[in-house]
Amino acid sequence: MFTREVSLHVRAEASLERLHARIRVCTRCVDAGLLKHARPIVAGSILDRIAIVGQAPGAVELSTGQPFSGRSGAELRRWLARAGIDEDHLPYRTAITKCFPGKSAAGGGDRRPSPAEIGLCAPWLQEELALLRPRVILLVGGLAIERFWGKMSLEVAVGTSRRIEGVTYIALPHPSGASRWLNDARHRLLLTRALAKVSRAVRTLDNGASEQRIRDERPTHGRR
Numbered sequence: 001m002f003t004r005e006v007s008l009h010v011r012a013e014a015s016l017e018r019l020h021a022r023i024r025v026c027t028r029c030v031d032a033g034l035l036k037h038a039r040p041i042v043a044g045s046i047l048d049r050i051a052i053v054g055q056a057p058g059a060v061e062l063s064t065g066q067p068f069s070g071r072s073g074a075e076l077r078r079w080l081a082r083a084g085i086d087e088d089h090l091p092y093r094t095a096i097t098k099c100f101p102g103k104s105a106a107g108g109g110d111r112r113p114s115p116a117e118i119g120l121c122a123p124w125l126q127e128e129l130a131l132l133r134p135r136v137i138l139l140v141g142g143l144a145i146e147r148f149w150g151k152m153s154l155e156v157a158v159g160t161s162r163r164i165e166g167v168t169y170i171a172l173p174h175p176s177g178a179s180r181w182l183n184d185a186r187h188r189l190l191l192t193r194a195l196a197k198v199s200r201a202v203r204t205l206d207n208g209a210s211e212q213r214i215r216d217e218r219p220t221h222g223r224r
């Protein structure tokens, strides 16, 4: 039984790596005239039980090739640390669109990906989640929240969670310094509430993993 599980796991890991390889050469938005350059960015392993879905990579991510590696990413990692997820155990990291969309023409941060870009990139996210089957999905920012829960204000979404088909979704605001949302003390309270939910979800996953380990290590009397 154990050997079968290992072989299933190895196959799933290989499938995820193949999917990442296909995503990294995607040029759909360039072909459609929506982006000048494509450099899709995604990271994570099949072992990840938590997935973070953000909006899109930023300029720093474009140079490092790692999701959430810029200033916003550093802030997000600080939030995750508050919830008990340390730097060495970062979850699966992906986004609604996987290429840097460029700066907003109006200034004040990165351009929000257009509906056409979101539509072209959506099948990738679907395939990632179908393979990974995460137990917890952190929705980072309005665009990710809208993709899974429909259009709603951050005030309504942040600090709440939903359980859909065995997956816990938790809404977080975007950690971008360009966003003024967290300047409001009531919004910071909502963030604290959301991180408490992340922390609870992490503990539940850890407890489940320990119980599974105990079951796996339990002597199998009478079984050969």
Ligand code: SF4
Pocket (backbone or CB within 6 Å): 023, 026, 027, 028, 029, 030, 038, 039, 040, 097, 098, 099, 117, 120, 121, 124
């Ligand atoms: S944003 Fe998504 S669909 Fe568009 S080119 Fe990048 S990976 Fe492909």
